Amino acid sequence: xxxxxxxxxxxxxxxxxxxxxxxxxxxxxxxxxxxxxxxxxxxxxxxxxxxxxxxxxxxxxxxxxxxxxxxxxxxxxxxxxxxxxxxxxxxxxxxxxxxxxxxxxxxxxxxxxxxxxxxxxxxxxxxxxxxxxxxxxxxxxxxxxxxxxxxxxxxxxxxxxxxxxxxxxxxxxxxxxxxxxxxxxxxxxxxxxxxxxxxxxxxxxxxxxxxxxxxxxxxxxxxxxxxxxxxxxxxxxxxxxxxxxxxxxxxxxxxxxxxxxxxxxxxxxxxxxxxxxxxxxxxxxxxxxxxxxxxxxxxxxxxxxxxxxxxxxxxxxxxxxxxxxxxxxxxxxxxxxxxxxxxxxxxxxxxxxxxxxxxxxxxxxxxxxx
Numbered sequence: 604x605x606x607x608x609x610x611x612x613x614x615x616x617x618x619x620x621x622x623x624x625x626x627x628x629x630x631x632x633x634x635x636x637x638x639x640x641x642x643x644x645x646x647x648x649x650x651x652x653x654x655x656x657x658x659x660x661x662x663x664x665x666x667x668x669x670x671x672x673x674x675x676x677x678x679x680x681x682x683x684x685x686x687x688x689x690x691x692x693x694x695x696x697x698x699x700x701x702x703x704x705x706x707x708x709x710x711x712x713x714x715x716x717x718x719x720x721x722x723x724x725x726x727x728x729x730x731x732x733x734x735x736x737x738x739x740x741x742x743x744x745x746x747x748x749x750x751x752x753x754x755x756x757x758x759x760x761x762x763x764x765x766x767x768x769x770x771x772x773x774x775x776x777x778x779x780x781x782x783x784x785x786x787x788x789x790x791x792x793x794x795x796x797x798x799x800x801x802x803x804x805x806x807x808x809x810x811x812x813x814x815x816x817x818x819x820x821x822x823x824x825x826x827x828x829x830x831x832x833x834x835x836x837x838x839x840x841x842x843x844x845x846x847x848x849x850x851x852x853x854x855x856x857x858x859x860x861x862x863x864x865x866x867x868x869x870x871x872x873x874x875x876x877x878x879x880x881x882x883x884x885x886x887x888x889x890x891x892x893x894x895x896x897x898x899x900x901x902x903x904x905x906x907x908x909x910x911x912x913x914x915x916x917x918x919x920x921x922x923x924x925x926x927x928x929x930x931x932x933x934x935x936x937x938x939x940x941x942x943x944x945x946x947x948x949x950x951x952x953x954x955x956x957x958x959x960x961x962x963x964x965x966x967x968x969x970x971x972x973x
Contacts, residue, residue, distance in 0.1 A: 650731065652777055657740035659777050659784075660770065662730055672704055678724050683750055687723045687970060689716075690746060690883075692738040693757030696890055696947055697729035701936045706950045711957035720970055726751075732770050734762045735870035736784040743877050753969050754878045755960070756871070757888045759946060760853060760904065761846040763787075763863040765795045768848035787862040790851070798849065836901050842894045842945075843902060853892070856904035859911075868911060875917055884918065884969060888960065891923040893935040893945035898927065920963045922956060929955050 651663045662669045678686075691697050691709040699707025713725035728746055730737065738756055761769070763786040770777050785791050832844035834854065843852040855863045875885040889908050894900065905921045912919035926934050934952030936944040948956065964970050 657744050658733075658737045659740075659780065660730075660732075661741075668704070672727070675704070675710075676724075676726055678726075683724060685722060687720060687753075688749065688751045689713075689723065689725045689753045689755060689964070690742075690749065690751045691725065691727050691729055691755045691757065692733075692742060692746075693729035693755075694733045694759055694762060695729075695731035696759045697727065697757040698731050699727075699729075699953070700731060701939065701944070701947045702950050702953060706953050708948070708953040708956040708960065711953055712960050715957055715961045716964075716970070723970070729757065734764075734766060734769070734784070734786075735867060735874070736766070739870050739874045739877070742874060747877065747881055751878070751881060751883045753886060753964065754874070754883050755886045755888055756874060757890055758908075759890045760856065760892050761946060763856065763867060764846045764848060764851060765791050767791070767799055768795055769846070786866045787855075789862070794849065794851075834902070839899075841901060845892065853902050853904065857902050857907060859907050864907065868915075871911075871917070872915065875915065886963070886969070887912065887917060887919040888956070889919065889921045889923070890948075890956075891926055893932050893937070895923060896927055896931040918963075918967055920959065922959060925955060925959045926952070 647666045648663055649666050649668065650660050652660045662672075664670065664673065689712070691712075697707065697709060699710075704710060707727065709725050709727035709729070713723065716723045716725065726749065728741065730741075733741070735756070735758070742754065765786070766780060766784050767777075782788055829844075829850055831850040832842060832852075833840045834843045834852070835841075843854055844850055845853050845856075855861045858864065871885075871887065878885045887908065889905055891905070895903070903923075905923050908919055908921065911917070930951055934949055934955055936947045936949055938944070939949075
């Protein structure tokens with residue numbers, strides 16, 4: 604009886620391990636699909652490089668999800684000439700990673716505006732991984748051909764991350780990156796180049812796609828455990844990481860004279876000027892991070908945005924107060940994708956962002972007729 608019990612226990616353990624293994628594999632697959640919003644069963648990349656285009660890469664029009672988005676936003680030139688047009692520039696948050704297209708805040712904003720303004724169109728031009736550099740170049744070289752009244756640029760805290768760590772959405776490597784695309788080129792040379800060299804060595808050793816996906820997920824998880832990702836203030840340990848790629852701190856955005864802030868002001872100055880040339884108003888929407896929902900959280904780049912917008916006479920919407928009041932961390936994806944996601948919004952988060960945006964546009968008289 605004792606031997607039989609031992610065999611049975613081992614069988615249960617083996618079965619449990621097998622089930623865990625299957626679950627982990629499915630979880631990793633789900634993470635990969637949800638992070639890129641790739642349709643199951645397709646090998647078509649969601650993003651492609653675009654030759655010598657100044658914005659460096661773009662959504663792949665041959666991907667099923669992108670075709671669906673383009674079909675939904677297939678406004679005729681004639682209609683756009685007679686509507687109030689709102690364009691949203693941004694990264695994966697505005698694009699809507701982790702939620703259906705129709706739940707991303709640009710689409711929800713249009714849903715809220717159409718009943719009252721039947722001659723309005725909201726165009727989602729966000730692309731995962733885009734920084735203010737991509738957004739500026741995309742608008743100047745392509746999107747300004749569309750008649751636009753309001754340009755909304757959604758700023759996420761990880762938009763000042765080194766681009767070579769952040770632009771990992773294409774099959775082909777992005778080459779010939781201009782120096783002006785780097786928020787802090789010295790940081791790139793000293794901190795990022797060694798990481799890139801280690802990645803190249805890994806590729807040369809023939810790491811599998813699944814292995815790289817597992818390591819990328821583990822890397823994001825490990826960031827939340829590194830001491831360099833936290834700062835002590837008055838005896839309290841606060842998270843300060845703003846990306847899963849390395850430990851760059853949110854504190855660089857609380858210093859108005861940091862290289863990152865100088866770079867960011869330059870990008871938004873130029874975008875505001877270019878929009879004004881087209882008769883459009885720029886609105887900067889500052890998206891918070893999930894760990895900023897704590898009312899005692901001490902690092903607030905939002906205050907520096909308020910300073911910048913006042914100095915530049917720009918319209919800016921800080922979503923942090925509304926998020927703290929109307930749901931807190933529940934407005935973020937959280938652990939839905941298998942790790943702690945402090946960046947991307949849940950359906951409810953997108954809804955709150957759209958509601959606040961609608962009120963902001965109306966309060967500032969931006970929904971008037973041409």
